[in-house]
Amino acid sequence: MSELPPLLLGRLNHVGIACPSIDAAVAMYGRLFGATLSTPAFDLPAQGVRVAFIDVANSQLELIEPLGADSPIHGFLKKNPSGGQHHVCFEVKDIIAARDAMRERGATVLGTGEPRMGAHGVPVIFVHPRDTGGVLVELMQEPEGAH
Ligand code: CO
Numbered sequence: 001m002s003e004l005p006p007l008l009l010g011r012l013n014h015v016g017i018a019c020p021s022i023d024a025a026v027a028m029y030g031r032l033f034g035a036t037l038s039t040p041a042f043d044l045p046a047q048g049v050r051v052a053f054i055d056v057a058n059s060q061l062e063l064i065e066p067l068g069a070d071s072p073i074h075g076f077l078k079k080n081p082s083g084g085q086h087h088v089c090f091e092v093k094d095i096i097a098a099r100d101a102m103r104e105r106g107a108t109v110l111g112t113g114e115p116r117m118g119a120h121g122v123p124v125i126f127v128h129p130r131d132t133g134g135v136l137v138e139l140m141q142e143p144e145g146a147h
Helices: 022-033 074-079 095-104
Strands: 012-018 039-044 049-056 059-066 084-092 123-127 137-141
Touching: 022 049, 022 059, 084 095, 095 123, 095 137
Parallel strands: 012 059, 084 137
Antiparallel strands: 012 084, 039 049, 049 059, 123 137
16 A cells, blocks of 8 residues: 655635525625635636636635536525635645545545646645545645735
């Protein structure tokens, strides 16, 4: 058995929050916290979601609403009709190495396992919450020159 290399979690890039309406969520964050969007809403068809970002001091909130009938967050919103915390996203140095390490360590990578283009324009994978204490974990390639 090969020795597994350490795979440290990088920066917390964002917390994903599913909502039935980005507009309504933005209005709430503005009214309660004085927050505004740092990235206006845009469609991300590859992930079946519409996305917008709110910057916080050390990270971001990623607001996601369903895009299309096959959106993967319809099920979540059925269980959580007013929305809720959906995933956390950590940066990794190498998304392919991270994917392979997750599998080698016995965790399930969602979908085909091929990294998909995420909202930040870098490849991402998702790790099944049954392997991660109930928290859907997104791993994202650290954006070049970001930090
Ligand atoms: Co995300």
